[in-house]
Amino acid sequence: MDIDYVCAHAGRPATAVTRRDVARALLAVPSGVALVALPDLRRAMMSAGNPLSPPFWDSAKATLGSIEAGLATVGDVQRWVESTGTEPILMTPSYFVWPEEDERGPVAAEMFDHMVAFLEERVRAGEIDPDALARGDHAARRAYEELQEHWLATPLPDGRVPGFAVSDEQDEELFAALDEEEAFALSELRRIVGELPKAPDLPVVELELAAARLRGLLDLPGYPANVLRACAGFDERPVPDDDMELWLTVAAGVAGPVSDLSEEGDAPEEFADLERELSHEDTALANLCAIQHADWLAAVAALARLGPGVLASPERVARLIAESDDIDTDEQDDDLDATEGLFASVVSLWSYLGIVDAGEVLTALGWWGLPKALERAWSPRG
Structure with a gap:
């Protein structure tokens, strides 16, 4: 030197x-x-x-x-x-x-x-x-x-x-990396679904009932309607008339939220207060956005293989992710707790869509629709 x-x-x-x-x-x-x-x-x-x-x-x-x-x-x-x-x-x-x-x-x-x-x-x-x-x-x-x-x-x-x-350059690099990660996750999802021994049948009656409940729910104020509308982007576009299109759009939005919560009616000073406690809605949407592609892939792949009737509670989903062979993971107990916390918001919203029942058990509708919703969430938007 x-x-x-x-x-x-x-x-x-x-x-x-x-x-x-x-x-x-x-x-x-x-x-x-x-x-x-x-x-x-x-x-x-x-x-x-x-x-x-x-x-x-x-x-x-x-x-x-x-x-x-x-x-x-x-x-x-x-x-x-x-x-x-x-x-x-x-x-x-x-x-x-x-x-x-x-x-x-x-x-x-x-x-x-x-x-x-x-x-x-x-x-x-x-x-x-x-x-x-x-x-x-x-x-x-x-x-x-x-x-x-x-x-x-x-x-x-x-x-x-x-x-x-x-x-701007950092944003472009981030979006490019996310697009690459999403494209890889989508290809893996399609591979896994293609290897299933049996493709789930469309549960027509369950879909019609879930769509009818969802239409009524989306007209209501507050949680969970405001979060589901934000996830699907319905604050900026009309609700589809077709039941399958409606259900898949909302289910896909849970895996990949389209927009933020509408700020209409909220006081500007509330949003300027950085120390305020997050609302239930803010927390739920933040949790959805924080889940990695790999975790979504591991969770939905495991549920698709196990089929309807399997427990899909936040604790079970976190464990399925930690034990997954579909992704590279080295989960510790603290990470399991964090994953469980994120998926608590997911499972709560799944219950309103009929993906899980009141006991947090995967339904036939969830078995049929989760892979399709995830594929839609990760497919390039036109």
């Missing part, structure tokens, strides 16, 4: 190396090695005509010593790098979060580099005081944060707004 290593790591000559460059190079080697190399590195930087400053070297020694002693947290180290004056803040006060370095897409990497270059210009212009940051000056830190917040919200010459550009 010497000045040549720092220059190679930063891709710059010694005269152009910044505090951030030195900090990142020091963190790229074991802390003990960096501590031993620190005095010689400081002298070499001084000989190169780029001495940096005593507050920086003092902060480097303190941080590396804390790391070596096992006392420094990840946040401590991140804040130290940020105090160099040219490291973008990982999470800004408005909760913009930069992706980790090895997870940045092309846009995020480009914007991050633009931000670093911008901060370097501000340091050269004297608008950022790295020594004040290194000393932990609160006013300097706040100014540093505000400067970055402003840059993230200011359009570049090409019209892109950095913060939005990064967020």
Whole structure:
């Protein structure tokens, strides 16, 4: 670990190396090695005509010593790098979060580099005081944060707004990953259903009765009607006249909610209160959205194989998922409890659809309809 290593790591000559460059190079080697190399590195930087400053070297020694002693947290180290004056803040006060370095897409990497270059210009212009940051000056830190917040919200010459550009790329990556996961889960579901020894027959009478109950229920206010309407997207489109279409749309919505709860009639201040307790409806919808594709696949595959008459309580479903050979899983007791909690909302809604009876036992309608509903939920929407 010497000045040549720092220059190679930063891709710059010694005269152009910044505090951030030195900090990142020091963190790229074991802390003990960096501590031993620190005095010689400081002298070499001084000989190169780029001495940096005593507050920086003092902060480097303190941080590396804390790391070596096992006392420094990840946040401590991140804040130290940020105090160099040219490291973008990982999470800004408005909760913009930069992706980790090895997870940045092309846009995020480009914007991050633009931000670093911008901060370097501000340091050269004297608008950022790295020594004040290194000393932990609160006013300097706040100014540093505000400067970055402003840059993230200011359009570049090409019209892109950095913060939005990064967020849009992350959303696209997330949606692409979810689409890939959903497509794989759908192919596995079709394979499993295709291997069943007997395809369930449509229970016509049970479907007609369930659809009639569902039509009456959906006209009512409050839970569960509001959650079922949100799941099916009926707040934005009419309820189908066909019984099978109605039932499958709602059942599929439980596995893949189409929309959020309608906010009509709710006071705006209620939604601004972040500390308020979630309503039963909010909790139910959040639970549905939190269930992974793999868990849905394992649960429905197991129930399809076992057939009507099997217990489908939240506890049983969680156990079926944990014991499934259809997915890679390493469930612990705490995970079982969490899965059970999520599926408590599912089984409750299933009971209104006639998928399970009053004793939480899978019905003939549930056996026939669950795989079809899940396939619909995961099929591309036109």
